[in-house]
Amino acid sequence: MWEFETDPAYQEQLDWVDTFVRDVVEPLDFVLDNPFDKRDSRAQAIVRPLKEEVKARGLWACHLGPELGGQGYGQVRLALLNEILGRSRWAPSIFGCQAPDSGNAEILAHFGTPEQKARYLEPLLEGDIASCYSMTEPRGGADPTLFTVRAVRDGGDWVINGEKWFSTNARHASFFIVMAVSNPDVDAYKGMSMFIVPAETPGITIVRNPGVATEPPEQGSLGGVRHDHGYVRYTDVRVPADHLLGGEGDAFAIAQTRLGGGRVHHAMRTVALARHAFDLLCERAVSRQTRTGPLASLQMTQEKVADSWIDIECFRLLVLRTAWLIDKHKDYRKVRKDISAVKVMLPRVLHDVAQRALRIHGSLGVSNEMPFVSMMVTAEALGIADGPTEVHKVTLARQVLRQYTPVETLFPSGHLPTLREQAFAAFADRLEHEAAEL
The missing domain is CATH 1.10.540.10 (Acyl-CoA dehydrogenase/oxidase, N-terminal domain)
Structure with missing residues (x-):
């Protein structure tokens, strides 16, 4: 039911x-x-x-x-x-x-470990400190097979060298979780490890904090630095061996544990953003008058309202169904294609709804006195974060195609003449009987 x-x-x-x-x-x-x-x-x-x-x-x-x-x-x-x-x-x-x-x-x-939880997890849960997940690299992006940041064992320590890009919260973090190549001689998915690196460790340099899109360089809304995505350089950063998170070579499995549920949470927060844009669109439609009446009376406006409502509701139901499947299976791997589908749909819905709302507001909509341009930029960012849209489309397609097997016949299974011939063969006796009765 x-x-x-x-x-x-x-x-x-x-x-x-x-x-x-x-x-x-x-x-x-x-x-x-x-x-x-x-x-x-x-x-x-x-x-x-x-x-x-x-x-x-x-x-x-x-x-x-x-x-x-x-x-x-x-x-x-x-x-x-x-x-x-x-x-x-x-x-x-x-x-x-x-x-x-x-x-x-x-x-x-x-x-x-119990020690790691006491030192880092407990204050993080209390909201007393912030943390940084330092994974993406300038050249390799989010593809772990192209990562170059190295971690080399040296006695009782690990020594980390390399650069990470878009490490969110780097300048606010009390500690970093760094993904690095610990064994370059094995498969990339088995040769990377994760390390907890205290922010005060010597050798960590925040080269700069890039802004997003049209944000002014290093300038926050209240006059202070607000950009959060650090370009971080690690130079002979030495961390104790007990700061290895999980086991050596476990980084990829740990990362997947981290990302699965987060993508669903991002998606539902995006539903909230899209709904906000939709509410503003509808409010404008019934408020703004033209020579022939309110914008809401125009078919082009009505089309924007209808398309936006459908997009949001379809997306929301897909996200909730995916969340339900995760709860049911308790295994992100079994819901991989559904999570990828959510990730693909997420930026498109937000972008399209925000753009329609922007158009309805005219020059006010494109100004920085309304949130629509920011929403559209956020949509683009979400299309890249946690794996680019293109990668998730490939994942989704591969997962779907595994459910199909190739035909061995000359024509495909939907070939109408073949289906017709098979149907007549299956009902031949019945058809002959009915014909005789007539």
Whole structure:
């Protein structure tokens, strides 16, 4: 039996989150700067009581199990929660599920030693520190087979050398999780390891913090540096052997554990962004008058409304179905094609809905006084983050095509003359009998 309703008790929680985010959290996006800057005492003083409210409701870090202070929610519940949190830049931090910290916490919980958890995971879960996932490289991008950052064992330490690109939160992080080649003589998927690197370790240099698209260089909305994606150079960075995360050569498996659920969470947050654009589109359609009446009376506007509604609802249902499959199978590998499909659809839906809303708003829409251009840039970024769209299309296609086998016959299985001949052969006796009866 199919159900499309949320159980009443959890819906009550979601209703509280919806009101709390709308009335209390969303305004923070206009008055506070970066959620990951734990040195911003003014921001921390404001948000700390809000985090306590969330904890009191039992909604803090819900992606983690009760032993780590979370609720151990499955992906469907997390998806419904993130659909609301995606409306605000500050909301994920106030609910203890902000990326990349949430993913880093997940792999520390799964693969960290008791000592690593005590030193790094516990303060991360409390929201006292921020972390950085340092994987992508300037030349290799996100393809691990092309990575060049090396980690070499030297006595009781590992020594890391190389450069990483777009390491989110590098300038705010208390520690980095670095993916490096530890054995170049074996397959890339078995020759890489992950290391926990304290931010104060000598040899770490943030070359610069690139902005996104038209953001001014190194300038935040309130006059401070806000760009978060560090270009990081590691020069003879020495870390103790006990800072290896998991086992030597386990980096690829650890990375996949980290990325699977995160893509679903990103997707539902994107639903929130797309819905915001859609609401603004519809509001403009019924408000703006033309010589013949409101924009809403024009068929081109109606087409934009209809296409946007369909896109959002189809995408949302695909994400929720994928979340349900993850909960059912408890194995990301079995849902690989569905996760890839979500990842492919995500940037397209956000881009298209935001662009339609922009067009409806005219010159105001293209200005920096409305959020649409920023949303379209975000869509492009999401099309690259966690694996480019093109890679996920290849993954999806390969997974689908494995379900099919080639035909051995001269013509394909849909060949109509062949099907007709087979049908007549199958019903020959019956047809002859009916003909005789006539």
